[in-house]
Amino acid sequence: MxxxxxxxxxxxxxCELCVNACPQHVLQMTADISRLAGKVARxxxxxxxxxxxxxxxxxxDFCIRVTAVVV
Ligand code: SF4
Ligand code: SF4
Structure with missing residues (x-):
């Protein structure tokens, strides 16, 4: 799924704002030397x-898309 x-x-x-905003620790930064900040969210x-x-x-920067969770 x-x-x-x-x-x-x-x-x-x-910028890491999404990582800090998530109460479930779903998101993390990962190193990426091809980027200005040297890291990207995943x-x-x-x-x-x-x-x-x-x-x-x-x-x-509007780069996160959340779809509804079906329970
Ligand atoms: S997805 Fe990237 S630009 Fe958006 S808040 Fe997370 S780290 Fe910042
Ligand atoms: S939608 Fe998911 S990844 Fe985003 S803040 Fe909520 S729990 Fe975290």
Whole structure:
């Protein structure tokens, strides 16, 4: 099944706001030397995602998409 949260990494500036916003610790930064910030956000623990969309709201660059969680 597709995870409820998706990061469009090509748009990510590595600001880390989404990582700090997620109460479930779903998102993490990962090193990427090809980027200005040297890091990019990734979905590390998709099974923990509740679909709350706090990460989507926190991202200033609109690179997070959250779809509804079906329970
Ligand atoms: S939707 Fe909520 S639980 Fe899922 S990654 Fe974003 S902030 Fe975390
Ligand atoms: S908030 Fe957006 S731009 Fe910042 S690290 Fe997360 S996905 Fe990247």
């Amino acid at each position: 597709e995870p409820p949260v998706r990061i469009i990494q090509s748009l990510c500036t590595g 979905v590390a623990n998709p099974d923990m995602c509740t679909g709350c969309a706090q990460c989507e709201d926190a991202c200033p």
